[in-house]
Amino acid sequence: MKTVLSIAGTDPTGGAGIQADLKTIEAHGLFGMSVITVVIAQNTTGVFGMQPVSASLVAKQIDCVFNDIRPDAVKLGMLYDAEIIHVTADRLRAHHAQNIVLDPVMMSSSGHDLLRPDAAKALIEEIFPLCTLVTPNLAEAAALSGSYISTKAQMEQAAQQISETTGGSVLVKGGHLSDCADDLLFTDGQKLWLPATRINNPNTHGTGCTLSSAIACGLAQGISLTGSVKRAKRYLTACIQYGLDLGHGSGPLQHRVEWE
Template sequence: MNEKRKMRHYTRVVTIAGSDSGGGAGVQADLKTISACGCYAMSVITALTAQNTVGVSAIHPVPVDFVRQQIGAVMDDIGTDAVKLGMLYSSELIEAVSGQLSEYRMKNIVLDPVMVATSGEKLVRSEAVEALKRFLIPKADLITPNVPEAEVLLERKISTRDDLEHAAEQLSELGCDNVLIKGGHLADGSCSDLLYLGREKKSLWFDADRIATNNSHGTGCTLSSAIACGLAKGETLAEAVRLGKEYVTGAIAAGADYQIGSGHGPVNHFYRFFNS
C-alpha cells in the first residue's frame, strides 16, 4: 500500500513595493533577499520605475484596483507569513493597501517608508506621507526608516545618536510600537541602527563599521525584507533585526569591489551561495 506523502510547506513572504528596472532595489532586491534568506517570495508591484545605478528617470504608478487584484490573487490562494511594504506612491494606494492588510488579517508587517531613492529622486507624492501616518504605520509591526525618512515623518533634523533615540520614541507614538532607524546617514562614520521596542520602552543598538563602497543601492529594501523573513520564521523581533543586519552587512561587504553601472551599484544578495 502506498502511503500518502506528507507535503512540506514553504515559509512565505510577500513584498508590496515598486519595481526597479536596474535590479538593485525595490521588488527585485526584495525577491532576491527573501529567496536568499530561505523563504518563498511573492510580489505585488505598486509602481514601475525607469531606474538604473545613476537615478530614476520615470515613475509609472500601477492602477490602485490592479494592486488590489494582485494582493487578492496572492492571498486567496497562497497566503503569507509576513509582509514587506515598500514604495507606495499615493495616498489612494496607501489607503487601499491598508484595507487589504485588515481584510486578510496579515501579520508580521514590516513597513519600509520609502520616500527618496539612493540617488536623491523623490519616490512618493507629498500627500502620501500623511496617509502613511494615518493608515499604515498603525498597522505595522515594525517601521524601518532611515534618517532622512525619519526627518520627513517627524519634520525635524536628526544629527546625533541621542537625536536618533528621541526620534525613535517619537515615531513609536505614531501607532507602531517598534521602530528601527537606520543610522547610516549620521556623520559619525558608523552604520549603527537603533531598534526601539515601544512596549518595553527599550532601545537596542546594532553596530557595524562603515564599508567603503559606492554599492549601497537597495540596502534599505534588503534589510527590511530580511527582517520580514526572520519574523515569518518565528524569530523574535530583536533576533530578526539582528539576523537581518548581519545579512545586509555581509551583502554590502561581498558586493563592495564589484563594478556595475556608473552610479550606486547593488549589494551582493547571494553572497552566501556564490561569488562570481
C-alpha cells in the first residue's frame, strides 16, 4: 500500500489541517500518517488559540515515521515558525524525502495569522527548494510574490515569479477569483490553466488542505505532477459539490465522495 505523511497543524472540528489530510488520503485508498506541528483551537467560525509543538518533538515525530514506514509522498501544511521550518527541512533532507507538496499556510480564512511574520523567509529559502509543488491561494501568492493579485494575468505573473525564485513548480489556486475558480499550474516554464466553474457553496473550510493532500496521493501512486493536479481538482470539486452543511461558519467538506 502506498503511504502519505502529512506534517501540519490540527483542527478539532475535523475540517482542515491534519484531520482533513488524513480523510483525503483515506478516500484515495492510501495509508495516511501525521506529524503535528501546532495544536489549534479552531472551528468553522474562526481560530481561537494555538500552541506550537516544540521543534525537537516535530523532528522526532518525522524520524519515527521515516525510520519505520517510509512515506511515498509528503504533504506540508502549517509550519508556523522558523524553528519548526528549520527542523522540518533538515529531517526531510536527511531522509531524502520525495514527492513533497506544500500548502503554504499563512493566514486562516477568518484572518488569523498562521505563519509568524519572521518565518516567511525561512519557508521560502528552506522548504520551497525541497518541494515538488507549492500550492498558494491568491492571498498567499500575493504575499510570496509581493504583488496584488485579482486577475488571471496577475496569477500568471506571480506563478512565474515564485517559480523563478524557488526553482520548483507552482499551482496558484483561483478559488477567490470573482468570476470562476480556475487554477494555474506553472511547471517546467509552462503555464497550464485548469478551468472550473464556481460552485454555489459557502462551506469550503479546508479546501487547500484537501487539494494539496489529494495531489500528494497522486504523486505517491506514481501519477505525473500534471495528472495528479488534474485528478485532485476533480476530487475537490466533487467534495464541494456534495453540499455538506455543518457548523455555524464556513463548514467542512465531505471527503468520502464519488468522483472517479
